Amino acid sequence: MNNTSDKSERHRKAMAKQKAKVDQRIAEAATEQGVLLVLTGNGKGKSSSAFGMVVRSLGYGYKVGVVQFIKGKQLSGEELYVREKCPEVDFHQMGTGFTWNTQDREADTAAALATWEEAARMLRDESVHLVVLDELTYMLAYKYLDEELVLNALANRPPSQSVVVTGRGGGSALQELADTVTELKDVKHAFKSGIKARKGVDY
Ligand code: ATP
Ligand code: MG
Numbered sequence: 001m002n003n004t005s006d007k008s009e010r011h012r013k014a015m016a017k018q019k020a021k022v023d024q025r026i027a028e029a030a031t032e033q034g035v036l037l038v039l040t041g042n043g044k045g046k047s048s049s050a051f052g053m054v055v056r057s058l059g060y061g062y063k064v065g066v067v068q069f070i071k072g073k074q075l076s077g078e079e080l081y082v083r084e085k086c087p088e089v090d091f092h093q094m095g096t097g098f099t100w101n102t103q104d105r106e107a108d109t110a111a112a113l114a115t116w117e118e119a120a121r122m123l124r125d126e127s128v129h130l131v132v133l134d135e136l137t138y139m140l141a142y143k144y145l146d147e148e149l150v151l152n153a154l155a156n157r158p159p160s161q162s163v164v165v166t167g168r169g170g171g172s173a174l175q176e177l178a179d180t181v182t183e184l185k186d187v188k189h190a191f192k193s194g195i196k197a198r199k200g201v202d203y
Pocket of ligand 1: 042043044045046047048049166186189191192197201202203
């Protein structure tokens with residue numbers, strides 16, 4: 001056997017072995033239930049990944065709910081698209097009542113609680129397949145929302161419902177409750193070399 005065919009034979013065998021392992025793991029994962037995902041860390045990609053799952057769910061005709069706990073200064077592309085083109089998405093954003101700048105704790109807490117009511121409603125509705133709670137972790141970190149209230153609602157949601165929570169921090173209890181936790185690592189970000197946030201990429 002020459003060198004090339006020897007190499008491809010080894011590759012074929014390695015791939016077959018790998019496939020057998022993956023097939024076995026797929027066969028063993030037999031539980032059908034919704035999952036709680038936490039996307040955290042300093043790297044870019046938390047909210048945009050959550051919106052990727054929104055699109056996936058919509059592809060199957062599922063009902064989706066999105067609650068954004070921080071209203072940015074800038075409109076985002078996903079907000080524009082979902083509001084205009086996806087009436088099947090129950091979309092809510094913390095209103096302008098949220099006052100990062102003024103540090104008005106009472107107003108912030110009231111805004112967070114009012115927004116949480118929308119999330120809580122979705123978390124009781126088994127017809128909603130996927131709920132995205134974007135930037136929820138900050139509400140816990142700043143104690144605008146009670147951790148126990150939030151964790152109870154997440155834990156007692158309909159079994160078929162999946163939830164994606166995004167944001168940095170959020171505490172260990174949330175991560176313990178979650179089925180999937182991904183920490184996005186900031187290796188490099190264009191912003192740090194002076195490149196402006198890009199429409200359709202960053203917002
Ligand atoms: P995205 O919405 O792009 O998925 P994200 O949800 O992970 O980002 P956020 O903390 O919510 O991150 O911030 C959103 C905005 O901040 C985006 O414009 C994103 O490009 C930018 N951003 C995210 N991570 C970093 C970082 N490590 N350094 C600089 N800018 C960042
Ligand atoms: Mg985000």
